[in-house]
Amino acid sequence: MAIFSGLLDAFSSEFGIDLGTANTLVYVQGQGVVLNEPSIISVGYRDGKPHTLAVGKDAKQMIGRTPDSIRAIRPMRNGVIADFEMAGMMLEHFIRRVHRNRSFISPRIAVCIPSGATQVERRAIRESAESTGARDVVLIEEPMAAALGADMPIMESNASMVVDIGGGTTEVGIISLGGLATTRSVQLGGDKLDQALITYVRNNFQLQLGEQSAENLKKDIGSVCLPEDGTDGQTCTVRGMDLTTGLPREIEVSERHMYEAYSETVDQIAETVRDALRHTSPELAADLVNQGVLLTGGGALLKGIDKVIRDTTGLPVAVHDEPLFCVAYGTGKLLGNRLLLRQLAQIGSS
Structure with a gap:
């Protein structure tokens, strides 16, 4: 049996997935990282059954533009599966693209999960991955994956702290001796920031923005601090639907507007980080005075987010050079570390 297991390892593929x-x-x-696609699937219906029309970037272009016969769906919400069937179809498509012609043995997969995921949510993610034909599925909590992918010294006794600001959740982890000593998971991230901006523009400009327009503004001039020179900062033109006339209209949005739209959500994220610190041990908290906090995830790219967390905690704060890829790197590295793999394998079954 050991020989057969070794042959499986030799011929199978190993994938780490940041879902x-x-x-x-x-x-x-x-x-x-060989695939980076939006978590979106577009489906049509034949005899009442869904069939895939587009996945990823192609599906994203359909949001808000589809006829009644087509649905563009985001199967993930707040870091967990909201639509099990669609998540399985999307994941199967991605794995098939990556796994094509790689080997004749089903892959071993590591998938990240929010640290605050319930047992039902963890089981849903596991079953969705297993439905793609994977022969083995390992779950790893997102703060641990981010820290592992960022090459933080997670096996040392000195504490490390990571804050991963994703699309659906913000994950905070204080790590020591290969384990998560303190975690916080809050359903605040890029999606909530986009919704906050849509609400702000609707209330202040009587203009309805689409989700894609809000996301583009976030990437172009997103800021969580007021411009230091006292001006409104950079501006960007955005188009939407006038709520009074129902006609298309465009406005100028500035960095100051972005700050005002985001401030409440960002303050809640910063308070989550501070709450994690308040509930860790004095010894680990002392370590962090020197070690500081590392920011990962797409939200780490927001202008000024490091300053907000630095001002809130009083700790040194750094943004990883590749914040978007840390969790994916971590899931992949987990599969290459048999000792850590055994140590964390209980996450999916506990």
């Missing part, structure tokens, strides 16, 4: 609310990334051993 995110906004994007799904797939890491392949020896190649790095």
